[in-house]
Amino acid sequence: MTVQGATSESAAVREVDALVIGAGQAGLSAAYHLRRRGLAPYTGFVVLDADDAPGGAWAHRSPSLTMATVHGFHDLPDFELPVTDPATPARVAVPGYFAAYEARHALPVVRPVKVLAVHDRPDGRLLVETDSGDWLTRALLNATGTWTRPFLPRYPGRFAGRQLHYADYRGPAEFAGQRVLVVGGGASAIQVLSEVGAVAETVWVTRTPPVYHEGPFTPEFGREVVAKVEERVRAGLPVRSVVSVTGLGPSVAHRRAEELGVLHRRPMFDRLTEHGVAWGEQELAVDAIIWATGFRAELGHLAPLGLRAPGGGIRMDGTRVADDPRIHLLGYGPSASTVGANRAGRAAVNDVVRLLRDAAAPREQALADA
Template identity: 40%
Template sequence: MTSADSVPLLTSSPVLAVVVIGAGQAGLSAAGQLLRKRLRPHEDFMVLDANDGPGGAWRHRWDALTFDAAHGIHDLPGMPLGSPDPAEPASRVVARYYGSYERELGLPVVRPVKVGSVEHHLGEADDHGETGYFTVTAADGRTWRARTVINATGTWDSPYIPYYPGIAEFTGRQLHTRGFTAAADFSGQRVLVVGGGTSALQFLLQLHEAGARTVWSTRRAPDWTDRFFDASWGVDVETSVSARTTMGLPPLSVVAATGLPVTEQYLSGLASGVLISRGPLRRITPTGVVLDGPGPDGGAVPSQGPVADALLAPGAAAAGGLDRVPALTGRACTVVSTEDPLTTWETEVDTILWATGFRASMDHLAPLHVRERGGGVVMLPDGVSVAKRPGLFLVGYGASASTIGATRAGRRAAVEAAAAATSR
C-alpha cells in the first residue's frame, strides 16, 4: 500500500468509470473504443486535454514539417485519414483530422485542462475485494473522480537536453526540438544539431536548404538500416521495447529500436556530407564545441553496411560513388588533440539545436508512486496496465510511443479499463 492510499475518499463529485488524460492518437483511440464498449460520454467517461484545440502534440510542430515529410501519421480507429495535400503542414492536417474525429464520434473532450496530480483513495471493500477511486486534479483546481485512469499524455511536454561540460557557458543560442519554428531563422549561421533520430535528419536537411552551415553530432555512429518498415518490423520493435518496460526499465529512444531508413532523400544528404555525423560532442566552449569524429577535412566512408552499399552502388545518389566523407565548409576548425584514434577538434557555432528527444510526461502521476528508481514503470505483459497500481493504464508509453502503437494500445487500454471499472 502506498502513501497515496492514506488520502481519505472524496464524495463531492460523481464517480466516472474512466478518465482519459490526453487527446492525442492514444487518447482518442481509447475514447473511441470506450464508446464501442457502450460507455456513455460525460456520464461514464471524460477526456481531458491540456491543449486549447485538437491535434495533440502535432499542433505544436513547425509549419515546415509538411505532411509528406512527417513520419508515422496513422489512421484513428474507424475513420481513415484519407489523402491530404502532401505540401500542407502536418500540424494542420492532424489538428483538422483529430477535430473531425472528436466531432463525428461526439467525444467528451474538455479543454484546456492541465492535469496537476492524480491520487488514489481507498473505498469500502465489496464482493470483488478492496476497491477505490482516482481523483484527477487540474492545475486550476477542478477535479474528476474515476474508477480507472488511462494516461495518454505522451512526451511533448518533457523535452530532454543532456548535460555536457560547458553547456551553461555557451554564449550562442540553444533550443530544443520543441522550440523550433522555421529553418529560415538560421540562414547564414553555423548550427550544431545534436541527436541521432529522424528529427535530427529533417532539421539538417531543412537548415542546409535554408542556407545554414550545419554540423551533426551523435553519441554513436548513426544506426542506418535498409530494412523495410513493414508490419513485421513494427511487431519486432514493440516486442523489444516491451521487454524493457515489463522489467520497469525506462524505454529507449525511438531510433534505438527502429534505426534510420536509407531513403533517396537521406542518401543525397549523405553524399553531400550534410548527414555525416562528426562524432560525439565532448564539451561546449563559450563560442563553439569540441567533437570527436570525422573532422573538418572529412574522412573515410563506412566500409560496410547499408550506407556503404547504397553510396558505392552504381547509380547511387553520389554520382560515381563516394570514397571520402566530404569536408566541412564555412568556419575554420582547430585541431585540439590527437591522443585518440579519431582526432578531437573544435569548431565555432552560433546555435546548438538539441534534437535529443523527450521523456514520458508523467509528473502528475507522482502521488501514485509507480516509478522505479531508474525512472521506468513496471508494466504488465499486456503493455498498458501498471503493475503497481491496478486501474491505471499507460498508453503512448514504451512500446506504444509510435502513433501506430498508440492506436493499438489505446484500444487495449479502453477494453481493460472498461472491464475493470464495471467489476468494481
C-alpha cells in the same frame, strides 16, 4: 463534442468510471473504444486535454514539417485521414483531422484542463486534481505523451550563442548563412539537417553512430521491435527511443539530407565553449546549437502514486501498470507511435471494461441481497 473553457463547475467533484488524460492519437483512440464499448460521454468517461484546441503535439510542430516529410502517420480507428496536399504543414492537417474525429464520434473532450496530480483514495478510486476542479475515477488512461517534456542533456561549459530544442524549432529561415550544430541521431535530427542544410552550414554530432534499417518495416520486424521495448518496460527500466530500436529508415527528409551531403556524423563533443563546442583541445565555433535529443514521458502528475520501479521506469504489463491495474499508460513503451497508440487504445479499453465489470459485480450483488 468539445467543451471549451471548462472552469465553471470547479466547485463540485465530478465522477466518471474512466478518465483519459490527453487528446492526442492515443487518447482519441482510447476515447473511441470507450464510447464503442458503451460508456456514456461525460458520465461514464471523459477526456481531459491541456491544449486550447484539438491536435495534441502535432499542433506545436514546426511549420516546415509537411505531410510529405512526416515520418509515418496512421489513421485513427473508423475514420481515415482525408486526402491532403503533401505540402500542407502537419500542424494544420493533423489538428484538423483530430477536430473532425472528435466531432464525428461526439467524444467528450474537455479543454483546456491541466491535470496537476493524481492521488489514491481509500475507496479504491483515483482523485484527479486539475486546474479547473477535481474528478473521481475508477480507471485512468494516461495519454499525455512526451512533447511537453523535451530532453536536454547536460554538458560542462557555457555557450554564449543561441541554443534551442527541436520542440522550439520553427524552420530553417532564421539560420540562413550560419554554422549550426545539430545534436541527435533520430528522425527529428534528420529533418533539421535536411532543412537547415539547404540554407546554412551544418555539423551533425551524435552520442553513438547512427544505426540504419536497410530493409522494409515488415510486420515481423515490427513485432521484434515491440518485443524488445516490452522487455524493458516489464523490467521497470526507462523507456528508450523508438529509433534506438528500429534504426533510421528511408524517408523524404533522409533522401534530401543525403542529396545535400549533410549526413557526415561526428562523435559527441566533450564540452561547450563560449563560441561553440570542443573535443579535447579541438574547438569548433558555431552560431547556434539545435538539440534534437528527444523527449521523455510526461508523467509528473502521477508521482503521488509512487509507480516508479527501482530501475527508474514503470513496470508494465501491456498498457497496464503492473502494480496498479487501474492505470494504463498509452503512448509509453511499445505504444509510442501512431500505429502503436491505436492498438494501445483498444487493448487498454478492453482491460478497463473488465476492471469495471469486476468492480461492479459485488455492488450489484449487495443490492440484490438488500
